Amino acid sequence: MVNGPLLLTIAVLGGTGKEGKGLAYRWARAGYRVLIGSRTSEKAVKAASEIMTLLEGSASVVGTTNLEAAQQADISVLTVPYSAHRATLESVKDALKGKLLVDVTVPLVPPKVSKVQMPTAGSAAQEAKEIVGSEVEVVAAFQNVSHEHLLGEEQVECDVLVTGTSKKAREEVLKLVEAAGLTGWDAGPIENSVVVEGLTSVLININKQYGSTHAGIRITGAPRK
């Protein structure tokens, strides 16, 4: 917990899932105040206490409802399965006004999860933007990162492509990527989120074809930090 931007509060909505818990762990470790949100607070409190145990108490992680987490947070990060995407956003959208939403959702449609299938809005992130409205900046990120390596000290071999409604919002999220120990890239406007969300299906395909479990991507030919 060194040099952490202590005043910034991040809500991880649906943070009791593996991806959410992994991201929450990484940000809490970096010194952020983290709120784990869930539909009911019980599961969220349990997840928060698990992360606090992993970090031996030297962090700030609190479990609560999605709504309360979104209300208290500066930045809300949505990590729910696509089936809960719309309902969760509807339930918190008033609390997001004037703030930043980070959408991690991949619109996978089981059982065909290795085939790209986008909602009519173009992508889950664009759909989120439609739901939360013009007063919320929406950034899409972390969709390709396998949860398995987040909840630990391992190096994650997958870059994060960050798309979003403004350059300023993307830069804000690139800081969160770095704080989580990952390499991020500004990948342009929110319309480009279709590529990053769809890439998850491509990576699932590669895992299936080549017997791997956590295929990822890395940007080449550009200067890494």
Add this chain to the structure above:
Amino acid sequence: MVNGPLLLTIAVLGGTGKEGKGLAYRWARAGYRVLIGSRTSEKAVKAASEIMTLLEGSASVVGTTNLEAAQQADISVLTVPYSAHRATLESVKDALKGKLLVDVTVPLVPPKVSKVQMPTAGSAAQEAKEIVGSEVEVVAAFQNVSHEHLLGEEQVECDVLVTGTSKKAREEVLKLVEAAGLTGWDAGPIENSVVVEGLTSVLININKQYGSTHAGIRITGAPRK
């Protein structure tokens, strides 16, 4: 020209452009018989002779019209700007029946080339499939590879994601990727081509933001050949 599958003929339609010429060079070097196609044969003959000079005559590269090239070839590779995509396909589609088309096209819409903008078919490759019909297998590949490094001996630091209408067709094209000295991955059905085509806009964005000129991608976490 060792161990080349000498009997296979590849047509590079629109092969007088930089990307096409680079691919033609690589396949000719690997021992394939290569036909360079263009709207008129003059430019194609000139491009073929340039490649023959680079390879010091130890290859088979012939320039002709797109139609003649497609007629003679086992596999046709389309490397035209998106503005010429439909017209070129219409002009050769009868010659492609029962064969394999590899679409390299990225549907960039100037001036907004760093924003993903797909045709109504979903992607250029899916649009190609609509145009050429059910008797042609369509595979999309090479869309992210910067032409600059193809026409030479340099290692290309960009993997090739191969999507297409059947696994067999994708496997055929993965051989061409390897013959060109690149690493390819089976990235699933033709619907996934939206990701690979769109990735080009993301890479253009990264070049713009980070001052690079040939950003690419590499698959991590899966076994490389």
